[in-house]
Amino acid sequence: MTEPAPVFTSGVDHERLTAQLRFVLEVDKLKRILRRNLLVDGSRRENDAEHSWHLAVAARVFAEYAPEGTDIEHVVELLLLHDVVEIDAGDTFVYDTAASESQAERERLAADRIFTLLPEDQAIRARALWDEFEARETSEARFAKAVDRLAPMLANWHTDGGTWKQFGVTKEQVLEKVKIISEGSEALGSYALALIDDAERRGYLRRG
Amino acid sequence: MTEPAPVFTSGVDHERLTAQLRFVLEVDKLKRILRRNLLVDGSRRENDAEHSWHLAVAARVFAEYAPEGTDIEHVVELLLLHDVVEIDAGDTFVYDTAASESQAERERLAADRIFTLLPEDQAIRARALWDEFEARETSEARFAKAVDRLAPMLANWHTDGGTWKQFGVTKEQVLEKVKIISEGSEALGSYALALIDDAERRGYLRRG
Numbered sequence: 270m271t272e273p274a275p276v277f278t279s280g281v282d283h284e285r286l287t288a289q290l291r292f293v294l295e296v297d298k299l300k301r302i303l304r305r306n307l308l309v310d311g312s313r314r315e316n317d318a319e320h321s322w323h324l325a326v327a328a329r330v331f332a333e334y335a336p337e338g339t340d341i342e343h344v345v346e347l348l349l350l351h352d353v354v355e356i357d358a359g360d361t362f363v364y365d366t367a368a369s370e371s372q373a374e375r376e377r378l379a380a381d382r383i384f385t386l387l388p389e390d391q392a393i394r395a396r397a398l399w400d401e402f403e404a405r406e407t408s409e410a411r412f413a414k415a416v417d418r419l420a421p422m423l424a425n426w427h428t429d430g431g432t433w434k435q436f437g438v439t440k441e442q443v444l445e446k447v448k449i450i451s452e453g454s455e456a457l458g459s460y461a462l463a464l465i466d467d468a469e470r471r472g473y474l475r476r477g
Numbered sequence: 478m479t480e481p482a483p484v485f486t487s488g489v490d491h492e493r494l495t496a497q498l499r500f501v502l503e504v505d506k507l508k509r510i511l512r513r514n515l516l517v518d519g520s521r522r523e524n525d526a527e528h529s530w531h532l533a534v535a536a537r538v539f540a541e542y543a544p545e546g547t548d549i550e551h552v553v554e555l556l557l558l559h560d561v562v563e564i565d566a567g568d569t570f571v572y573d574t575a576a577s578e579s580q581a582e583r584e585r586l587a588a589d590r591i592f593t594l595l596p597e598d599q600a601i602r603a604r605a606l607w608d609e610f611e612a613r614e615t616s617e618a619r620f621a622k623a624v625d626r627l628a629p630m631l632a633n634w635h636t637d638g639g640t641w642k643q644f645g646v647t648k649e650q651v652l653e654k655v656k657i658i659s660e661g662s663e664a665l666g667s668y669a670l671a672l673i674d675d676a677e678r679r680g681y682l683r684r685g
């Protein structure tokens with residue numbers, strides 16, 4: 270772990286600020302966690318930090334497609350933290366069933382370690398946000414997850430099939446992810462469905 | 478420019494969604510705009526997209542150090558978009574005076590092009606956010622800028638002087654940036670000042 274500079278700041282609770290700095294420095298590591306999918310221009314794999322930024326922007330742009338009453342600022346907050354656990358647990362490819370089984374436990378341990386770097390009140394709040402995202406019981410969490418699932422589909426379509434082609438993903442497998450998008454946003458779900466139909470026509474998906 | 482997939486989505490204003498997708502795909506390019514500073518572990522240069530994510534997280538963590546009444550969700554919104562103009566204008570090193578002079582004009586042209594990819598109502602709103610950040614007249618913009626200025630100082634301290642050493646930056650030059658931090662947050666300004674004093678003791682700054 271990277272320790273904050275041992276400098277004293279007047280008028281501030283030193284221990285509290287140090288804990289906050291420790292967290293901010295620790296999550297810098299998310300910039301080095303690589304996902305499977307490529308950037309939209311195909312030049313390299315995407316990392317979790319830039320991915321989280323892109324989702325936050327996309328969530329705001331697509332806000333009107335969230336169910337009425339969805340708090341978009343809360344969606345952004347969920348998205349900013351949703352992947353932080355991958356600093357310890359790594360990125361799990363959504364079509365890798367074996368890894369997905371152990372993923373939940375590895376991510377819980379990561380959440381236990383990383384969020385508790387923060388002062389207790391902030392640790393509790395950050396953990397609650399991550400739990401909310403994972404549970405997908407609020408419309409904010411469902412919309413956040415929808416945007417999270419849509420983004421790699423856009424990248425795959427724009428890189429001639431990307432990870433679909435690379436890993437021989439079938440239309441049936443992708444349609445399960447489209448279902449998650451539809452649960453968060455009817456409009457984005459429709460778009461994803463049209464995109465997948467088009468991807469199939471273009472031969473980006475393996476015939477199951 | 479990357480054109481969205483030409484697929485029709487039922488029940489949605491096709492032209493509007495296409496404009497939104499065009500913007501979301503376009504800003505993917507921010508992931509390829511490199512800043513001067515390194516990641517906290519020194520492994521490589523940071524890009525603007527992951528930088529924007531890190532600032533948004535840091536702004537939330539440090540929220541209590543913003544002046545009373547500061548709307549942190551608005552700060553996050555400012556930070557998510559503040560560097561998007563660098564897709565066209567490139568990153569300008571904060572200690573590069575010559576480049577800084579032409580920077581304002583290049584960034585304005587970039588804002589004209591990039592934000593107008595969005596549907597008009599969203600383009601107006603995004604442009605207003607960017608103008609607000611640049612003007613630093615609201616406490617939200619000043620706090621956002623403070624976090625933006627603090628982050629590379631943290632990275633420099635943690636990489637044995639980083640860009641300060643690389644480009645022979647003096648303490649006086651850094652203190653001008655600390656002033657901007659203090660204008661957004663007294664506490665973060667005090668911290669930055671203590672950090673710079675310590676950096677000087679460690680020989681990370683050139684004697685002016």
Ligand SMILES: [Ca+2]
Pocket residue numbers: 560
């Ligand atoms: Ca900048």
